[in-house]
Amino acid sequence: MTKKSGSNSSRLYVPEPPFRPGDTPDYSYISVPAAHSPSRPDPLCDADETRAHATSLIRVLRFNGETQGDWVPDISAEVLRGALRDIALTRAMDERMFTMQRQGKMSFYMKSTGEEAVSIGHALALNDTDMIFPTYRQQGILINRGASMKEMMCQCLSNSGDPLDGKSIPVLYSFKKHGFFSISGNLGTQLIQGVGWAMASAYKNSDEIASVFTGEGATAEGDFHYALNFASTYRAPCIINVVNNQWAISSFQGIAAGEGETFAARGTGYGLATLRVDGNDVLAVYAATKWAAERARRGGGATLIEHFTYRKSGHSTSDDPTKYRPESEPEVWPFGDPLERLKNHLILIGEWDETRHAALLEACKSEVRDAYKAAEAMGNLSGETKVNDYTMFEQVYERPLPHLDEQKRMFAKERE
Amino acid sequence: MTKKSGSNSSRLYVPEPPFRPGDTPDYSYISVPAAHSPSRPDPLCDADETRAHATSLIRVLRFNGETQGDWVPDISAEVLRGALRDIALTRAMDERMFTMQRQGKMSFYMKSTGEEAVSIGHALALNDTDMIFPTYRQQGILINRGASMKEMMCQCLSNSGDPLDGKSIPVLYSFKKHGFFSISGNLGTQLIQGVGWAMASAYKNSDEIASVFTGEGATAEGDFHYALNFASTYRAPCIINVVNNQWAISSFQGIAAGEGETFAARGTGYGLATLRVDGNDVLAVYAATKWAAERARRGGGATLIEHFTYRKSGHSTSDDPTKYRPESEPEVWPFGDPLERLKNHLILIGEWDETRHAALLEACKSEVRDAYKAAEAMGNLSGETKVNDYTMFEQVYERPLPHLDEQKRMFAKERE
Amino acid sequence: MPQMNMIEAIRDALDVKMSQDSDVLVFGEDVGYFGGVFRATAGLQDTHGLHRCFDTPISEGGIVGIAIGMAANGLRPVAEIQFADYIYPAYDQIASEAARLRYRSNGDFTAPITIRTPVGGGIYGGTTHSQSPEALFTHIAGLKTVIPSNPYDAKGMLISAIEDNDPILFLEPKRLYNGPFYGDPHAPAKTWRGHELGEVPSGHYTVPIGEARKISDGADVTILAYGTMVWVAQKVAEDMGVEADILDLRSLLPLDIAAIEASVNKTGRCVILHEATRTSGFGAELAAQVQERCFYALEAPIQRVTGWDTPYPHAQEWAYFPGPKRVGNALRDVMEA
Amino acid sequence: MPQMNMIEAIRDALDVKMSQDSDVLVFGEDVGYFGGVFRATAGLQDTHGLHRCFDTPISEGGIVGIAIGMAANGLRPVAEIQFADYIYPAYDQIASEAARLRYRSNGDFTAPITIRTPVGGGIYGGTTHSQSPEALFTHIAGLKTVIPSNPYDAKGMLISAIEDNDPILFLEPKRLYNGPFYGDPHAPAKTWRGHELGEVPSGHYTVPIGEARKISDGADVTILAYGTMVWVAQKVAEDMGVEADILDLRSLLPLDIAAIEASVNKTGRCVILHEATRTSGFGAELAAQVQERCFYALEAPIQRVTGWDTPYPHAQEWAYFPGPKRVGNALRDVMEA
Numbered sequence A, B: 001m002t003k004k005s006g007s008n009s010s011r012l013y014v015p016e017p018p019f020r021p022g023d024t025p026d027y028s029y030i031s032v033p034a035a036h037s038p039s040r041p042d043p044l045c046d047a048d049e050t051r052a053h054a055t056s057l058i059r060v061l062r063f064n065g066e067t068q069g070d071w072v073p074d075i076s077a078e079v080l081r082g083a084l085r086d087i088a089l090t091r092a093m094d095e096r097m098f099t100m101q102r103q104g105k106m107s108f109y110m111k112s113t114g115e116e117a118v119s120i121g122h123a124l125a126l127n128d129t130d131m132i133f134p135t136y137r138q139q140g141i142l143i144n145r146g147a148s149m150k151e152m153m154c155q156c157l158s159n160s161g162d163p164l165d166g167k168s169i170p171v172l173y174s175f176k177k178h179g180f181f182s183i184s185g186n187l188g189t190q191l192i193q194g195v196g197w198a199m200a201s202a203y204k205n206s207d208e209i210a211s212v213f214t215g216e217g218a219t220a221e222g223d224f225h226y227a228l229n230f231a232s233t234y235r236a237p238c239i240i241n242v243v244n245n246q247w248a249i250s251s252f253q254g255i256a257a258g259e260g261e262t263f264a265a266r267g268t269g270y271g272l273a274t275l276r277v278d279g280n281d282v283l284a285v286y287a288a289t290k291w292a293a294e295r296a297r298r299g300g301g302a303t304l305i306e307h308f309t310y311r312k313s314g315h316s317t318s319d320d321p322t323k324y325r326p327e328s329e330p331e332v333w334p335f336g337d338p339l340e341r342l343k344n345h346l347i348l349i350g351e352w353d354e355t356r357h358a359a360l361l362e363a364c365k366s367e368v369r370d371a372y373k374a375a376e377a378m379g380n381l382s383g384e385t386k387v388n389d390y391t392m393f394e395q396v397y398e399r400p401l402p403h404l405d406e407q408k409r410m411f412a413k414e415r416e
Numbered sequence C, D: 001m002p003q004m005n006m007i008e009a010i011r012d013a014l015d016v017k018m019s020q021d022s023d024v025l026v027f028g029e030d031v032g033y034f035g036g037v038f039r040a041t042a043g044l045q046d047t048h049g050l051h052r053c054f055d056t057p058i059s060e061g062g063i064v065g066i067a068i069g070m071a072a073n074g075l076r077p078v079a080e081i082q083f084a085d086y087i088y089p090a091y092d093q094i095a096s097e098a099a100r101l102r103y104r105s106n107g108d109f110t111a112p113i114t115i116r117t118p119v120g121g122g123i124y125g126g127t128t129h130s131q132s133p134e135a136l137f138t139h140i141a142g143l144k145t146v147i148p149s150n151p152y153d154a155k156g157m158l159i160s161a162i163e164d165n166d167p168i169l170f171l172e173p174k175r176l177y178n179g180p181f182y183g184d185p186h187a188p189a190k191t192w193r194g195h196e197l198g199e200v201p202s203g204h205y206t207v208p209i210g211e212a213r214k215i216s217d218g219a220d221v222t223i224l225a226y227g228t229m230v231w232v233a234q235k236v237a238e239d240m241g242v243e244a245d246i247l248d249l250r251s252l253l254p255l256d257i258a259a260i261e262a263s264v265n266k267t268g269r270c271v272i273l274h275e276a277t278r279t280s281g282f283g284a285e286l287a288a289q290v291q292e293r294c295f296y297a298l299e300a301p302i303q304r305v306t307g308w309d310t311p312y313p314h315a316q317e318w319a320y321f322p323g324p325k326r327v328g329n330a331l332r333d334v335m336e337a
């Protein structure tokens, strides 16, 4: 077949990404703001005062490790080392699970490589009782909140240690005890639910806020609009996060974004506060989240935050990104790597060094290895999952219903 | 029951309209921009240049009848008298049909009183082959495009002259021959369909554009978001109209609008051009539409226009607006009446007088009376509708299907 | 005993629960100050406060979406969808989310929400104010779907629904709001006043979800009906002098299959009525189950009497509605088979 | 004759129609450059141009919405919904709009659109990549719903669908994309290579919508199946040595009731198979119609073999799937009754 794209003379405009496989990606046209970052208004300011923030980019960490600008947060080196560890641990877990999926141990896996700072920076800035309505790429929040990695792995392995009894596909975690809402396989749906959760919190005069997540691709669903609209009307105490990692499976962000606007800008028309932040800069994510959380908690309503980052790996284990983007694109993406950037900063301020870093990576690896071993002992999909098949009839309703009991009996007959 | 609203100490914010029945409405806080109207940029300008237009108000006609500002259109007195007649005729028809519904001649009716200038000004600025995707309050467009009033009335009477064979409730017209898409009873759905229609037009290299309508209330549906998003991504040649008539049945516009933003502003975050126009000013509506149509036709993509107006009557014949808003509100609404304002202008420029006006109103009345008589001769709902009941089995599919034929036979047995 | 029509009974149920439990919130399009286009929530904002009964944007998906989130945060929201015909924008939130949240999280999170919505024709509402979409919901595991046919049940079942820990779709046959309807639009309208099922106790009581109600006892034929069709069934059977066992199913899922089985095993004949479109309507499920369970007792094919497989037309409303004539024909066929 | 698997056959149908008719556009999530997550549109953008095969935002409602508008403007759009589990945000546009546009406008406007979407389990997709929602669409008047079970039918029916002037939901059993599947996940995978239904003519041909296909002839029992279950039925009947009349329904609405009736009247026994949740599944409609029409010929209750009334679980996938054991049990019950 000969390539005919572009030869079509129709007036219908269809956006295309700048680079495809075979092209040499050149992102020099994206100017990474170096010295300047927008100012930090009062968290209870008029939404209008954040209009410029929707199109600029909040950055704290320069590539050389220095911090700069209005948004530099007050955060201890101790905490930052914790963040470094969380990022490294998330990455190590993703790495291991990906490999194990390739070996058939589980049906599926999704990495968050390259965008871990979004989860970690965000979680650091919230209270553990604030409820997260995540997508499938915020595993870093669970890591930060101290969820059991073994339990997470058991969920992915769908084994007898899986708190979900094998009902859900890998990575669709649910951890109420860690303020982490059950992940839906249906994109977008949790956004408006999180707003409802926040409305309930306000109704109960509770201080807890909700933080809801979507990828940039899924902002095209109606639920995103519902979330912005209801959050605006009822001034719901929540944060609406768009993780713009440039790709939605094979579609570049321009398919969802349309006429050159940022995703943060979507919020301005609803009267919401809007921030756009360098998502590979854990300090910037932390600072922006702190601001939005304060605004929400003090009655200022919702903030839409766009986290500008990059999905370094494939969409999932079912995906091969070299089919639709240049293989080298992740390397040349101009915003660097969140782990490296935080590491450089800590080294610069004398709170870290290469030796400790190597040790950290080693420790993460072995923590992951141990957790995985313990998890796999409880079963996996290539061998015995050890999940009791009868659990599939449970939790459909609160209490058993006659027709399901009957089907359970039919199933028992089938198993005779 | 004692009134407890407001006594609720919950932190949940629920917006309320400024006035309720019993209050004396005072709209002096709404400043009607007199001398100033935003400038008129080039129709192919960057969407960004229309950002201010989303929050200001394009006005041409002052209350004294003078025209003013950048948007004064080049339009002949002849055409304006036509517009005056269209507004008057639409109003007369609405009046008559409302009364007839009260007499049981039809099941339902919806007036557009007070907001006729939106339809008429808009239709005047388009080509008759541009496709309208209307809601149920754009009957003025049909009047302007010369649809048969008798046929419209037959639709409302669901009689043997009804082009829809009684299938749809009153006012859900479909007039392909007048570029008027079939109205859905489901709010919002036609918005994204219109964008698709426009994409097809671009694909075919046709010059026809689509113009889609929604009330301000229905902007909360997902379809509104889809429409803005797809229109932006594919630069669809269309106009997206929000008729903000302040009310959605009993809900004031603040329920849909949220945190103080205009409906036009919704478009800015999608990178669309945005205009906000005095919807009671037929010249302003005309001018804004002309601008948007030119932009769309010349490849500049979609424009979101908010038409700021007021729903003077009840939502429909099923509604009693004094239940939820002060009875005098329509009178004190500060933007005047579209018919009066156009009349004043024509008189001021010496192209109209009270005598001719009285004659026009009389002529409209009698045209409506005659049309109604002719229509009712073909049946009505309080007597014989004269619709053949068997038509209900037609147009479900293109061709008859066996199961429907069988049901038709069952029905025949029932009628024996 | 207080006399109530069905709207009053529904309003009273909401009032009772809102008074008892501050976790109960009521919202939807026009339900706040105005009290709903059918007046089901009239006065509730006044009594219980702006924050407990309020208007929402016109966004059915958003309405159900916030309900789920509120429920996950411990509240018991009751959402109104103005007409069942407008529930489809919320279909994803209902079917993918509310119904499956408990399952996919293995009980970690739940969505005890009640969604009220008017169904059925009879008010010249045409294609978009007349639908009966129950079968689109009975197919969804994790959801319960109920439909009362009278004021007494409406109040008792709505209270049960609000107290239930599963998501429930509560369908209200709008033609019955003001009185029983026996299928003849030309007959003088009846009100609930004087009807025994219009006697509605004040205060708290429940009607259990999952139990059918026997409307009349008979040995000749079983009629399975719900909503408006219950009254049409009763009238036709009376007029024809047929000894019919009429069951008002009330709850479609869970279904009181034991009552159905007992009846059909007794009568050997079965007619199923519903207003919805025939193909893949809930009558199909009923017919399938009845023949599965009562095959050897059946003396005639089970008949379904339904709306036609067309949208609900406006002018031809009464030609579409499965009225006395259509019901009578089927009853006769079954009796004579 | 070219050999194709089902994905290739579908792609070929699209290619044939796009080559013949410039009004045919193909779009959906990831369908453009990448060619779809199941590769059904691979190469079409290259061949036919960026404007005829392109990516859309992740917005199923928007996808169907633009398809309707394009169709009203004279095009013949073919929209892909990535998984049927994600079709619900488009439910309103399908049920309220595409299906009813012709009716409500009395033929003034029409929506000749084709919506393709993969259905069914068998790939460890869990609750959100395994659903079979056909019954939610067969209830909608104005819509046609079809589901091929092999490459030959897939190509011919897809061409028919694109040429049809009514909106059509085209369901693709994803477990069959690469080969027939007989119900045992542990058996070596079969491909379509060598299978007679994997021989797919090049160029244009059609398989009519509304006709069932007889898979095997037998006098003992009728098996009604579609999609993946067709192959399970065949295998079980063979293994059990049952002489079964197996009908691959292919088209659910319109339904080939004449073929069904003829078969059941001959065999007197009927088993219905589908993967979807049991209650209010399409099997209910089939059972209802069969007993209505073949009552006196029936020698045993009609049995439905289906997925359970739970979401489709992940680890328990094969416990949920109505596999050979469940089908065999039902077949035995019906034969012995």
Ligand SMILES: Cc1ncc(C[n+]2csc(CCOP(=O)(O)OP(=O)(O)O)c2C)c(N)n1
Binding pocket: A135, A137, A185, A186, A187, A214, A215, A216, A217, A218, A219, A245, A247, A248, A249, A311, A315, D029, D058, D082, D086, D089
């Ligand atoms: C309603 C719905 N439609 C489609 C899908 C299939 N799908 C899963 S992930 C995905 C891409 C999402 O992209 P984005 O929102 O950018 O998130 P990311 O994967 O980049 O984190 C798609 C289309 C789905 N899960 N749900």
Ligand SMILES: Cc1ncc(C[n+]2csc(CCOP(=O)(O)OP(=O)(O)O)c2C)c(N)n1
Binding pocket: B135, B137, B185, B186, B187, B214, B215, B216, B217, B218, B219, B243, B245, B247, B248, B249, B311, B315, C029, C058, C082, C086, C089
């Ligand atoms: C999907 C849907 N939800 C609800 C309704 C019921 N309904 C009909 S008109 C209306 C209010 C619409 O208000 P608005 O959009 O402002 O238009 P207006 O009537 O003011 O012209 C409502 C809620 C509907 N028709 N469709």
Ligand SMILES: [Mg+2]
Binding pocket: A215, A216, A217, A243, A244, A245, A246, A247, A248, A249, A311
């Ligand atoms: Mg993404």
Ligand SMILES: [Mg+2]
Binding pocket: B215, B216, B217, B243, B244, B245, B246, B247, B248, B249, B311
């Ligand atoms: Mg309005």
